[in-house]
Amino acid sequence: AVVFSVGTFDKFGKNNFDAVQHEGAERVARLAADAGVARFVHISAIGADSKGATLYAQSKGLGEAGVLQHFPEAVILRPSVLFGPEDDFFNRFAGMAVMSPVLPVPGTETRFQPVFVDDVAAAAAMGVEGTAPAGIYELGGPEVKTFRALLEDMLAVIERRRLILGLPFGLAKFMAWWFDLWQKLSGGLIKAPLTVDQVKSLADDNVVAEGAKGFEDLGIDTTAMAAVLPGYLYRFRVSGQYAAIKSSAKNLKI
Numbered sequence: 001a002v003v004f005s006v007g008t009f010d011k012f013g014k015n016n017f018d019a020v021q022h023e024g025a026e027r028v029a030r031l032a033a034d035a036g037v038a039r040f041v042h043i044s045a046i047g048a049d050s051k052g053a054t055l056y057a058q059s060k061g062l063g064e065a066g067v068l069q070h071f072p073e074a075v076i077l078r079p080s081v082l083f084g085p086e087d088d089f090f091n092r093f094a095g096m097a098v099m100s101p102v103l104p105v106p107g108t109e110t111r112f113q114p115v116f117v118d119d120v121a122a123a124a125a126m127g128v129e130g131t132a133p134a135g136i137y138e139l140g141g142p143e144v145k146t147f148r149a150l151l152e153d154m155l156a157v158i159e160r161r162r163l164i165l166g167l168p169f170g171l172a173k174f175m176a177w178w179f180d181l182w183q184k185l186s187g188g189l190i191k192a193p194l195t196v197d198q199v200k201s202l203a204d205d206n207v208v209a210e211g212a213k214g215f216e217d218l219g220i221d222t223t224a225m226a227a228v229l230p231g232y233l234y235r236f237r238v239s240g241q242y243a244a245i246k247s248s249a250k251n252l253k254i
Contacts (some may be wrong), residue, residue, distance in 0.1 A: 001039040001128040002032045004067070009056070011197060013188050017059035026066025033070040040071040041127035043120070044078045046113075046138055046206050054200045064136070073134040075127030077120060080140045080206050083225060084117035085232040090154050094236040097155060097162050104165040106172035106194075107202030108148040113140030116223040123218055138212040142222045147202070157229045158236040172199045 008020045025042060032040055042064065047054075050061035067074050081089050096103055120139055126132035145153070151164050167175075176199045179192035208214055215222050 002037050003041040003124050004028050005043040011055055012184055017055050021059035022062040025063035029067040029070040039130055040074040041124050042067045042074055042076045044076055046078045046080050048078055054197045056197055075132050076136045077123055078138045079115050079120045080113040082117045083114045093151055094154055094158050094233050097160050098236055102163045102165050104167050106167040106169055106199055108166035110147050110202050111144055111205040111207050113144045113207040114225055115139050115141040116228055119222050122220050126218055132218055135213055138208040138214050140208040142224055144207050157233045
């Protein structure tokens with residue numbers, strides 16, 4: 001079996017959206033089929049659409065189509081934003097909260113359905129073992145929340161008070177255009193903290209579509225964020241892993 005879980009948020013350079021998420025996925029599926037591989041699991045993303053509004057969504061949609069050309073019985077998993085110890089979502093914004101009193105972000109009212117990485121891995125394992133029927137599965141966690149609410153949850157976990165500043169989409173696109181230009185002119189040495197494609201993607205909710213197959217069809221119970229986030233975001237607290245000890249020590253009477 002083969003699991004293709006390669007992705008990128010970079011539209012520049014050789015390892016861009018099309019090379020990785022479209023051509024790369026199709027090439028791996030073709031070579032796997034030629035080698036006689038029995039099962040193929042493809043990690044895509046909610047919103048994948050060859051005619052979507054963003055280059056990211058288009059490349060994901062084209063990648064799915066390429067995989068299905070060679071593996072019509074493939075298991076395709078479309079997760080919402082992933083959370084876990086090495087995620088690039090909560091870790092990223094928690095890091096920003098350590099450095100800045102303000103979190104300026106567009107799309108604060110856009111809804112997400114964060115999913116624990118281990119739950120997605122369990123679904124992939126079922127595809128590898130052949131216990132997941134072929135098809136497309138949209139994978140979301142047990143909670144649907146706005147971008148702002150997710151940042152508020154993160155701030156509560158790291159015990160910091162920060163202003164969440166919602167940026168108008170027009171202003172965010174203008175800023176992202178300059179960031180994209182800097183990255184392009186630097187040959188990729190300067191990574192854009194925000195891209196135009198990301199701003200466009202934040203205009204649409206990232207949640208499981210009504211009627212889509214998902215975790216319930218696979219018999220997998222999903223994991224709540226509250227059970228996982230404190231286990232790895234504690235390092236962004238003022239006292240790190242000692243925050244709880246210091247807090248309880250305040251109640252000691254000497």
